[in-house]
Amino acid sequence: xxxxxxxxxxxxxxxxxxxxxxxxxxxxxxxxxxxxxxxxxxxxxxxxxxxxxxxxxxxxxxxxxxxxxxxxxxxxxxxxxxxxxxxxxxxxxxxxxxxxxxxxxxxxxxxxxxxxxxxxxxxxxxxxxxxxxxxxxxxxxxxxxxxxxxxxxxxxxxxxxxxxxxxxxxxxxxxxxxxxxxxxxxxxxxxxxxxxxxxxxxxxxxxxxxxxxxxxxxxxxxxxxxxxxxxxxxxxxxxxxxxxxxxxxxxxxxxxxxxxxxxxxxxxxxxxxxxxxxxxxxxxxxxxxxxxxxxxxxxxxxxxxxxxxxxxxxxxxxxxxxxxxxxxxxxxxxxxxxxxxxxxxxxxxxxxxxxxxxxxxxxxxxxxxxxxxxxxxxxxxxxxxxxxxxxxxxxxxxxxxxxxxxxxxxxxxxxxxxxxxxxxxxxxxxxxxxxxxxxxxxxxxxxxxxxxxxxxxxxxxxxxxxxxxxxxxxxxxxxxxxxxxxxxxxxxxxxxxxxxxxxxxxxxxxxxxxxxxxxxxxxxxxxxxxxxxxxxxx
Amino acid sequence: xxxxxxxxxxxxxxxxxxxxxxxxxxxxxxxxxxxxxxxxxxxxxxxxxxxxxxxxxxxxxxxxxxxxxxxxxxxxxxxxxxxxxxxxxxxxxxxxxxxxxxxxxxxxxxxxxxxxxxxxxxxxxxxxxxxxxxxxxxxxxxxxxxxxxxxxxxxxxxxxxxxxxxxxxxxxxxxxxxxxxxxxxxxxxxxxxxxxxxxxxxxxxxxxxxxxxxxxxxxxxxxxxxxxxxxxxxxxxxxxxxxxxxxxxxxxxxxxxxxxxxxxxxxxxxxxxxxxxxxxxxxxxxxxxxxxxxxxxxxxxxxxxxxxx
Numbered sequence: 001x002x003x004x005x006x007x008x009x010x011x012x013x014x015x016x017x018x019x020x021x022x023x024x025x026x027x028x029x030x031x032x033x034x035x036x037x038x039x040x041x042x043x044x045x046x047x048x049x050x051x052x053x054x055x056x057x058x059x060x061x062x063x064x065x066x067x068x069x070x071x072x073x074x075x076x077x078x079x080x081x082x083x084x085x086x087x088x089x090x091x092x093x094x095x096x097x098x099x100x101x102x103x104x105x106x107x108x109x110x111x112x113x114x115x116x117x118x119x120x121x122x123x124x125x126x127x128x129x130x131x132x133x134x135x136x137x138x139x140x141x142x143x144x145x146x147x148x149x150x151x152x153x154x155x156x157x158x159x160x161x162x163x164x165x166x167x168x169x170x171x172x173x174x175x176x177x178x179x180x181x182x183x184x185x186x187x188x189x190x191x192x193x194x195x196x197x198x199x200x201x202x203x204x205x206x207x208x209x210x211x212x213x214x215x216x217x218x219x220x221x222x223x224x225x226x227x228x229x230x231x232x233x234x235x236x237x238x239x240x241x242x243x244x245x246x247x248x249x250x251x252x253x254x255x256x257x258x259x260x261x262x263x264x265x266x267x268x269x270x271x272x273x274x275x276x277x278x279x280x281x282x283x284x285x286x287x288x289x290x291x292x293x294x295x296x297x298x299x300x301x302x303x304x305x306x307x308x309x310x311x312x313x314x315x316x317x318x319x320x321x322x323x324x325x326x327x328x329x330x331x332x333x334x335x336x337x338x339x340x341x342x343x344x345x346x347x348x349x350x351x352x353x354x355x356x357x358x359x360x361x362x363x364x365x366x367x368x369x370x371x372x373x374x375x376x377x378x379x380x381x382x383x384x385x386x387x388x389x390x391x392x393x394x395x396x397x398x399x400x401x402x403x404x405x406x407x408x409x410x411x412x413x414x415x416x417x418x419x420x421x422x423x424x425x426x427x428x429x430x431x432x433x434x435x436x437x438x439x440x441x442x443x444x445x446x447x448x449x450x451x452x453x454x455x456x457x458x459x460x461x462x463x464x465x466x467x468x469x470x471x472x473x474x475x476x477x478x479x480x481x482x483x484x485x486x487x488x489x490x491x492x493x494x495x496x497x498x499x500x501x502x503x504x505x506x507x508x509x510x511x512x513x514x515x516x517x518x519x520x521x522x523x524x525x526x527x528x529x530x531x532x533x534x535x536x537x538x
Numbered sequence: 539x540x541x542x543x544x545x546x547x548x549x550x551x552x553x554x555x556x557x558x559x560x561x562x563x564x565x566x567x568x569x570x571x572x573x574x575x576x577x578x579x580x581x582x583x584x585x586x587x588x589x590x591x592x593x594x595x596x597x598x599x600x601x602x603x604x605x606x607x608x609x610x611x612x613x614x615x616x617x618x619x620x621x622x623x624x625x626x627x628x629x630x631x632x633x634x635x636x637x638x639x640x641x642x643x644x645x646x647x648x649x650x651x652x653x654x655x656x657x658x659x660x661x662x663x664x665x666x667x668x669x670x671x672x673x674x675x676x677x678x679x680x681x682x683x684x685x686x687x688x689x690x691x692x693x694x695x696x697x698x699x700x701x702x703x704x705x706x707x708x709x710x711x712x713x714x715x716x717x718x719x720x721x722x723x724x725x726x727x728x729x730x731x732x733x734x735x736x737x738x739x740x741x742x743x744x745x746x747x748x749x750x751x752x753x754x755x756x757x758x759x760x761x762x763x764x765x766x767x768x769x770x771x772x773x774x775x776x777x778x779x780x781x782x783x784x785x786x787x788x789x790x791x792x793x794x795x796x797x798x799x800x801x802x803x804x805x806x807x808x809x810x811x812x813x814x815x816x817x818x819x820x821x822x823x824x825x826x827x828x829x830x831x832x833x834x835x836x837x838x839x840x841x842x843x844x845x846x847x
Contacts (some may be wrong), residue, residue, distance in 0.1 A: 050808070052622045059577065133589045135576065149585045218624060219631060220796040221706060245794075247703070248804065251687075252794040255702040258695040305834070336695075353662055390809065418807075420570025427574050427581055438579050460581045 014168065037538035039240035041226075042519060044532065045253040045265040048220050055186035056127025056134040059096035064183055064528055065244060066223055071186035072233050074120070075177065081290075081344055081444030081526030083178050087115055087187070087206070091162075092179070096172035096481055102164050109189040110210040110228055117165035119187035121157045126193065127184060127492035128154050136184035137170060138459060139442075142176070144168045172479035174486045175445040184444045208235040208533045209242055219257040220246055229430020235533045238521070243530050254514075263519045263537065264530050268512035270391065273331035280514040288335045289528040290342040290441040291509035292449060294386050295399075296463040297434040308375040313501035315368035316382075318361045319406035320399055326507050329394045331510050339448035340494050341449040342441065344526045347487030354498030358505060362406040369407045381410040383433035386423045388415040392436055397507075426462050436501060437462060444526045446490040450474060454502055465502035543830070552723075552810060552824045557822045558611075562604050565811045572596075572808060576620065580779035586614035594811075604779035607812065617812025619805070625816045628801060633820070635708045636790070636797035639720070642713055647728055648775060649720035654725075655732025655771075656764060662737055670733070686719045686792040716793040724778045731774055736768035737751060768839055776832035783828075784821040 047069040049063030058067045074088035083089075092376065107115035126132060128140035130151050133255065140146050145157030153327060156168035169176060188247040192199040202214050208231045212224035222245045227237035245262060247253040250269035256262040258279065268276045268284075276283045276296070299305045303312060322336035335343070337358060338350035372378070396413035403411035414433050416422045425431040440459075441448045452458050455474055456466040469494050477489030511528035519537045524530050573590045574582060591597045595599035595606050610617060616625040658667040677685075693703035693715055721809040739745060740763055748758045794800075798817060805813035 042620045044840065048804070050620070050621055059580075128587065131589070133586050133593065134583075135586075137586065138583060148583045200622065218706070219621075219628070220801060246796075247794050248791045248800050249794070252792060254796075255690050255695060259702045260704075261702055283622060416569070418568065418570050418575075420568075420572050420575035422570070423574045423577075423579075424569075424571040427571075440579075460579070462581060 004288070015214075034363060036052050037240070037536075038238065039330050040303065040537035041237050041241040042532060042535050043243040043245060043261075043263045044530065045250075045256075045262060045267065046223075046246050047240040047248075048246045048378055049217075051135065052135070052197060052202045053203045053217070053306065054192075055141075055183045055188070055371045056123065056132075056136045057200075058183050058508040059135040061529075062246070066217075066225075067183050067203070067205075068207075069225060069532060070203060070211065070228075070236070070241060071183070071211045072107075072205070072207040072231065073182075074180040075101070076233065076235055077181050077444055077526055078234075079523050079531060081346060083181055083444075085180070086235070089181070091177045091350070093177075093481070096174045096176070096479055097169050099169075099176060100160075101166045101167065102163065102244070104232070105163060107206060107232065109204050109206045110230065111189060111191065111204045113189045113191070114162075115187055115206050116162040117159045118162075120166055120185075121159055121188065122190070122193065123188035124157060125154055126188070126196075136182075139179065142169045142171065142173050144170050145281065146170075148493040154395070155405045165342055167434045171475075174480050174483070175443075175447050179448075192474055198223065207231060208237045212241065215352060221242055222246055228298045229358075235531075237533045238536050239533075246435075251261075257514055257516060260516050260518070262516070262530075264513070264515040264522055264535065265512060266524065266528060266530055267515040268514065270285075272341055273333055273512075275397060276512070276514060282513050283517070283522075284524075285513040285515075285524055286333060286510050287524065288343045288508045290444065291346050291528070292337065292340065292342055292439045293334070293506045294337075294340075294437050294439075295506065296505040297432050297504065298429075298431070298438045299502070300510070301432065301434070303372070303376060303378060304382075308372045309483045311368050311372035311375070312378075313504065314357050315365045315372065315407060316403060317357045317501055317504050318359065318367075318368065319365035320504070320506070321360045322358065322400050322422060322507055323360065325402075329398055330507075333510045334507040337507050338494055338495055340454075340503075341446050341490075342508050344444055344531065345444050345449070346483070347446045347490060350354050350536055351493055352491050352498065353495045357501065365406050366408070369409075378409060378447060381412060383412055383414040383492055385414040385422055385431055385433045385435040386418060387419040387436075388417055389419055396436070399506075429464075435462075441527070445475070446487055450490060450493060450497075454497060466497055467500060470496045472502075543834075546830050546833075550823065553826060554823065556606065558819050559604065561815050562607060563600065566603065567813050572810070573809070576623045579611050585799060589737070602670065603811075607815065608626060611816075616816040618836075619810055619813050620808060628813065629798075629816065629820060632639075632796060632798045632801045635795060636786065636799065638708065638710065639713050639717055639786065639790075639795060639797060640779060641723075642710065642717040643720040643782055644775065647725040647778070651725045652764075652768075652771065654730050655729040656736050656759070656767075659733040659736030659767075660730065660740070660759070660763075661735075667733070670729055672837025674729045674743050677722050677726035680723075680817050682723060683720065683792060685722055686789050689715060689719050690792060704796070710795060713795070716786075716789050716795060718791050720782060720792075724774075727774060727778075728771060730770050732752055734765060735770055736763055739763050739767045749750070765839060769836065771836055772832060772839065775830055776835075778826045779826050781819075783824055 004198035039134050044438045045129055046065050047062035050056045051063055053063060053067055055067050058064055059470055073082040074086060076086040078084050087103050087107050089104045091101050095100045109115060115428040126139060127134045128146055129135055130147060135515045136244060143153040143154045144151055152280060158166045187321040189204050202211060208228055212226045214414050218225045222243055224243050226241035251271060253262060253265045254269050257265050297313060298302050326334040326336055338355060339352055341348055354380050384396050386396050400413055403409060424437055439449060439453060451474055452460045454465050454470060473489050474491035477486040480486040511524050515522045519535050521534050521536050522530055572586050576792050601631055618624055652669055658670040661667050690702055693700045701712050704712040740840050746761050788798040790797045802817045
């Protein structure tokens with residue numbers, strides 16, 4: 001789960017000023033590009049990393065944008081999210097439980113050290129060890145020997161030779177190779193372990209870029225990266241370097257884009273939703289991202305379990321007019337949900353059996369609600385909890401209005417001042433209302449949207465959902481060796497979710513962004529981050 | 539004089555202890571667990587959360603946390619942010635930027651405000667006076683973020699006269715636009731204060747005496763009128779300097795100034811106790827010092843309230 005922090009607070013102010021500014025924007029057309037300059041530095045927006053730049057401890061977008069560019073893992077994801085070998089020569093398995101990984105010879109870190117099996121094994125051992133409290137440690141949970149409560153060695157990692165090692169998992173996980181492109185699985189040079197705090201300040205990697213110099217990370221200001229000439233993988237930089245400027249708000253970044261002070265941004269501020277397509281023309285980007293938004297109704301709430309619960313959940317889902325809300329409130333920067341995953345993920349489908357409950361149907365919703373009332377009459381208010389510092393009020397109020405008008409019940413939002421407060425109440429299960437939930441994928445696979453959230457006892461199963469039939473289909477998908485067959489199982493598993501609706505799917509967040517006139521070949525990856533190595537400037 | 543300064547400095551000690559205690563308590567009382575929030579929408583493994591809470595002493599009762607923090611301060615250790623940087627380093631990096639911004643803004647508003655206010659006061663009821671009053675009224679009634687966004691859009695994006703955000707190293711030329719925004723509202727206040735004070739002083743007996751004994755306007759205006767009109771203005775400037783040093787959060791955010799307000803805002807959002815408390819503590823100390831400096835400055839302007847002994 002990559003955490004994205006929005007420039008909260010400023011959003012509200014920005015909306016007001018947008019009223020002043022609307023209409024004073026000039027159009028812009030993309031210019032024809034001259035010959036690209038391979039030494040040009042691309043500049044982009046980012047945010048100050050919240051943790052030292054250690055891959056196993058980087059779980060938010062600010063740090064992830066940097067670590068993904070200065071490290072190369074076994075695989076990387078191309079624009080479509082398909083895994084391509086990066087450092088890996090081959091990853092093979094016969095049973096989806098034991099994987100043999102061969103890495104390319106002559107790969108090295110920017111300090112000259114060779115990238116070997118040990119670079120991976122040591123980094124993973126470090127990241128998984130309990131007492132190191134790495135934020136990404138749960139990524140190693142499927143490897144044999146992992147222990148979430150005390151220090152324990154990953155016995156499943158075995159070195160064969162400098163170029164080969166094997167990974168043994170505790171259960172079949174067909175998408176394990178797909179996960180290997182995530183930040184947590186990057187290799188580390190041996191120098192990292194002598195002083196990890198110092199390393200996190202000036203990391204040494206093996207990726208398409210490297211730090212321009214010691215101290216290139218200027219806290220709260222920017223980080224300067226330059227192309228790594230020794231990088232040999234498929235992400236070879238087509239430019240001379242990358243400067244990531246840290247912005248406190250999306251508004252500031254957008255103002256810089258308009259004045260050509262920054263080349264590429266991957267977040268349009270709310271205040272510019274109405275104007276950015278005219279401001280930027282065909283340099284505006286708005287496409288679905290691997291972010292699924294929903295609200296969770298825990299089964300422990302009165303009236304929301306058993307058959308009555310199913311009826312009420314379906315009624316609520318059908319009472320929500322997703323098309324209108326995404327159009328009016330989000331100006332088309334959200335895409336109405338058609339499943340529980342995301343359209344950018346291989347295996348996504350908008351025609352899974354049961355997905356009709358996502359279609360707006362006020363009459364049917366009313367009928368379903370009445371049927372539930374026949375089982376046990378409804379009383380009270382339906383509330384959706386959210387954090388007031390995240391810009392959620394608009395859509396929560398709109399959804400509550402839908403429920404009020406279409407079901408004839410009392411419904412409202414239940415704001416808490418801070419994100420920490422809501423998450424704490426959710427985590428310790430003291431929350432007694434429905435609550436906002438969202439999921440940004442760690443790696444481009446259907447399983448990542450399902451297993452961690454809806455499997456019985458899973459880490460992020462905030463609603464304590466449990467259905468043995470669903471668990472069985474997930475396990476079946478995990479043990480397949482053929483991706484298409486696995487995806488079919490995951491789609492079948494979603495049919496069960498459509499019946500039970502442990503969460504009410506709302507929409508997919510889009511990535512909104514834009515780029516300046518001096519750069520070209522700008523494409524956004526599956527994870528909403530531009531593929532910086534492809535960008536040319538000249 | 540020296541004794542007075544010493545006494546004032548000693549008074550700062552209980553204020554320091556009291557404010558750190560209060561602020562620490564307020565951060566502690568913030569609802570929600572910042573460690574859980576570190577994991578975003580993902581529910582963390584409880585054992586890891588427990589370990590991290592221990593690492594930041596969040597599992598201790600409030601008074602123990604506070605004593606650990608104060609103990610650190612007396613050893614020059616202001617704590618560590620979640621990203622592992624010593625808070626003292628963050629302060630050392632952000633404070634000069636904000637200080638520069640505040641000084642530029644203060645110079646602008648002081649010079650422009652006093653000049654315009656004085657002219658308006660001396661020409662009471664004339665066209666210049668009326669226009670000034672109208673403009674200052676508009677400036678006062680506009681929220682600072684509106685001025686900031688409009689200035690950024692017009693001068694940064696459309697005209698290209700200034701950079702839209704503050705660049706690397708926060709050079710002075712980049713800080714001029716945000717400083718103008720910050721100065722604009724105080725400028726209006728200073729104009730009004732100076733104007734009314736000048737009008738009042740001009741009608742006092744000693745000014746008429748000065749005129750009647752034949753002194754020229756060049757001597758009367760700066761020495762007799764202005765000097766005696768400045769006490770309320772100086773009081774305002776002092777508080778405003780304090781506000782500029784600690785309260786430019788909105789403007790710093792809009793222009794992406796890597797200063798104190800911006801950093802403090804992010805720290806509050808993340809619930810980083812040590813960063814918030816240390817920042818606010820330093821701000822309180824600055825406020826105390828600025829106030830002391832102003833009290834001393836009064837004596838220079840008006841010998842009647844000079845501290846003798």
